[in-house]
Amino acid sequence: xxxxxxxxxxxxxxxxxxxxxxxxxxxxxxxxxNPLPQGExxxxxxxxxxxxxLFSKAAAIGLGVFLLxxxxxxxxxxxxxxxxxxxxxxxxxxxxxxxxxxSFASVWNEDYWLMEHFWHQFGNSIYLGVATMVLxxxxxxxxxxxxxRLRLRKGWIVTDFALLTYVLPTAFLxxxxxxxxxxxxxxxxxxxxxxxMVTFATPYAILILHQYGKLIPMELDESAKxxxxxxxxIYLRIYLPLMAPALVAVGVYALLLAWNExxxxxxxxxxxxxxTVAVAINQFFDSDEAPxxxxxxxxxxxxxxxxxxxxxxxxxxxxxxxxxxxxx
Amino acid sequence: MSSTQQxxxxxxxxxxxxxxxxxxxxxxxxxxxxxxxxxxxxxVAIFVxxxxxxxxxxxxxxxxxxxxxxxxSDPRYLxxxxxxxxxxxxxxxxxxxxxxxxxxxxxxxxxxVRSLLxxxxxxxxxPGLVVFTSIHFMLVTQWGLLDSLWRAVTGNDGPLFLVxxxxxxxxxxxxYIWKWMPFWTLIFLAARMxxxxxxxxxxxxxxxxxxxxxxxxxxxxxxxxxLICTLLSCVWTLGDFxxxxxxxxxxxARTTDVLATYGFHEAFDFGYPNLGVAAMMSAxxxxxxxxILLMRRVRATGVQL
Numbered sequence: 001x002x003x004x005x006x007x008x009x010x011x012x013x014x015x016x017x018x019x020x021x022x023x024x025x026x027x028x029x030x031x032x033x034n035p036l037p038q039g040e041x042x043x044x045x046x047x048x049x050x051x052x053x054l055f056s057k058a059a060a061i062g063l064g065v066f067l068l069x070x071x072x073x074x075x076x077x078x079x080x081x082x083x084x085x086x087x088x089x090x091x092x093x094x095x096x097x098x099x100x101x102x103s104f105a106s107v108w109n110e111d112y113w114l115m116e117h118f119w120h121q122f123g124n125s126i127y128l129g130v131a132t133m134v135l136x137x138x139x140x141x142x143x144x145x146x147x148x149r150l151r152l153r154k155g156w157i158v159t160d161f162a163l164l165t166y167v168l169p170t171a172f173l174x175x176x177x178x179x180x181x182x183x184x185x186x187x188x189x190x191x192x193x194x195x196x197m198v199t200f201a202t203p204y205a206i207l208i209l210h211q212y213g214k215l216i217p218m219e220l221d222e223s224a225k226x227x228x229x230x231x232x233x234i235y236l237r238i239y240l241p242l243m244a245p246a247l248v249a250v251g252v253y254a255l256l257l258a259w260n261e262x263x264x265x266x267x268x269x270x271x272x273x274x275x276t277v278a279v280a281i282n283q284f285f286d287s288d289e290a291p292x293x294x295x296x297x298x299x300x301x302x303x304x305x306x307x308x309x310x311x312x313x314x315x316x317x318x319x320x321x322x323x324x325x326x327x328x
Numbered sequence: 329m330s331s332t333q334q335x336x337x338x339x340x341x342x343x344x345x346x347x348x349x350x351x352x353x354x355x356x357x358x359x360x361x362x363x364x365x366x367x368x369x370x371x372v373a374i375f376v377x378x379x380x381x382x383x384x385x386x387x388x389x390x391x392x393x394x395x396x397x398x399x400x401s402d403p404r405y406l407x408x409x410x411x412x413x414x415x416x417x418x419x420x421x422x423x424x425x426x427x428x429x430x431x432x433x434x435x436x437x438x439x440x441v442r443s444l445l446x447x448x449x450x451x452x453x454x455p456g457l458v459v460f461t462s463i464h465f466m467l468v469t470q471w472g473l474l475d476s477l478w479r480a481v482t483g484n485d486g487p488l489f490l491v492x493x494x495x496x497x498x499x500x501x502x503x504y505i506w507k508w509m510p511f512w513t514l515i516f517l518a519a520r521m522x523x524x525x526x527x528x529x530x531x532x533x534x535x536x537x538x539x540x541x542x543x544x545x546x547x548x549x550x551x552x553x554x555l556i557c558t559l560l561s562c563v564w565t566l567g568d569f570x571x572x573x574x575x576x577x578x579x580x581a582r583t584t585d586v587l588a589t590y591g592f593h594e595a596f597d598f599g600y601p602n603l604g605v606a607a608m609m610s611a612x613x614x615x616x617x618x619x620i621l622l623m624r625r626v627r628a629t630g631v632q633l
Contacts, residue, residue: 067430071450071510074466143368146366164619164623169563172611195377199378199379202374281457295461317453
């Protein structure tokens with residue numbers, strides 16, 4: 001066993017990954033049988049440990065700084081462009097030369113022709129997100145209740161198809177989807193997008209709720225049944241309240257999916273009154289003028305709700321993932 | 329013992345109790361199966377109307393063999409197919425491997441690593457449209473942020489990223505990794521946290537520490553999840569649209585298109601929806617085996633998606 005270098009000479013408290021060399025150091029201070037002469041050998045080992053600890057600490061901090069810059073650089077770039085008051089040219093500077101919030105003020109007051117319906121479109125985005133959230137939670141919880149609590153025979157067929165839908169890349173369905181929406185008479189309607197988003201969010205909801213539902217003992221349902229409760233009452237009075245954390249996770253997922261998705265909104269919404277902010281942002285690319293600072297100001301405002309949801313409901317989002325369920 | 333047998337003890341009193349009630353009450357409550365079917369109707373309706381119908385319609389749209397002659401005779405299609413393969417193969421694997429390593433870094437629970445994790449996960453929550461547009465502007469001209477940084481550090485003008493096919497493709501892949509690595513890091517982090525500490529203690533006694541612990545303990549335990557996540561990510565990335573659409577927008581001269589953006593342009597810019605569907609369907613020979621493999625792994629290992 002090659003003890004001397006990496007590992008500690010005897011069973012020590014488990015080191016924490018990345019920063020755990022301190023434990024090894026402490027253990028090395030009191031080696032019971034020391035094969036090396038006292039003094040010089042011990043200090044050499046100690047030096048080695050200290051160097052190693054310093055090195056790993058420095059590496060961790062270096063990695064941390066790199067990750068911070070890596071993550072925030074595109075976000076910083078958004079602010080850099082949005083805070084620039086010259087609309088047409090990039091400044092070529094790495095910080096805003098004279099930052100002002102005039103572009104945000106313009107967006108707020110809707111005083112540019114590409115964003116004269118900005119708040120209406122923002123409302124559309126919220127409407128889309130909330131409707132998707134409510135419908136996904138409702139349909140998903142009903143379906144998962146039927147599948148996991150009522151023990152429907154052949155229920156696995158539905159679960160399997162849900163899994164298959166969940167795995168499918170949504171962009172591949174876009175072209176036929178648009179054609180079909182025209183047939184349904186839902187072209188240029190927010191409800192077409194809501195239908196698409198609910199379709200893609202419910203499989204995740206069913207899988208997550210199915211998982212989480214296993215934590216709730218069946219005996220609760222049984223005893224409610226003994227007391228004469230119908231399945232609808234069990235669903236409303238027992239299932240929904242107990243599933244609340246998972247329902248929040250699913251709702252947040254559906255809301256963010258609808259908010260962050262772009263392709264279907266772009267394809268299904270065309271008129272200025274009906275479009276969402278995501279589609280409105282893209283209009284800047286098609287226009288002859290290019291006030292990029294306005295566009296980035298809109299983009300920053302558009303990013304605020306997901307950021308707020310992320311910071312506020314992070315726990316539920318992460319819980320939704322650790323329950324299983326991997327979809328971005 | 330099945331759960332039905334387990335509750336058999338409960339069942340008998342239920343029956344006895346119900347038999348004492350007036351018959352109209354029983355009928356009103358209905359059987360569980362009727363309720364279950366009623367509860368399933370909304371989902372099944374959505375599934376049929378918005379999944380089955382589009383899929384069948386898409387298959388019908390792309391069923392004409394002449395479409396594929398047309399598709400394969402387009403030289404841009406070949407470029408697109410190669411780009412898609414590169415995008416998936418490099419993007420997914422690099423992303424997964426880095427996410428796996430970084431999840432180890434984030435196991436460190438000191439305060440600054442935990443706060444860093446909160447910031448690091450931000451790309452996951454941000455709209456793809458917004459961040460990819462921002463990345464596009466970082467690269468697009470000599471005055472983008474990356475070139476400005478280049479100039480500030482070296483004093484020379486930086487490269488024009490979106491003029492070279494290779495650099496534009498690299499930019500797409502890097503942007504894709506930027507957006508999705510945090511999410512998968514979180515998945516691996518959750519998986520790592522579910523590994524009991526005893527296993528590490530035992531490995532420690534046997535002399536495995538540092539990188540040996542990573543290779544011989546952590547990785548074998550996470551291998552199943554790693555494989556399933558990679559397969560799943562491959563399937564999703566095959567149909568990835570926003571990254572390429574916004575970061576390089578196919579520049580230069582549509583040489584960096586992937587299947588999703590190619591199909592999009594064919595269908596909605598040039599007005600050949602059937603050709604667009606055919607382009608997407610040409611991914612099926614890769615997509616179907618991946619999905620089958622994925623479903624089999626999920627079923628065999630019991631890993632929950």
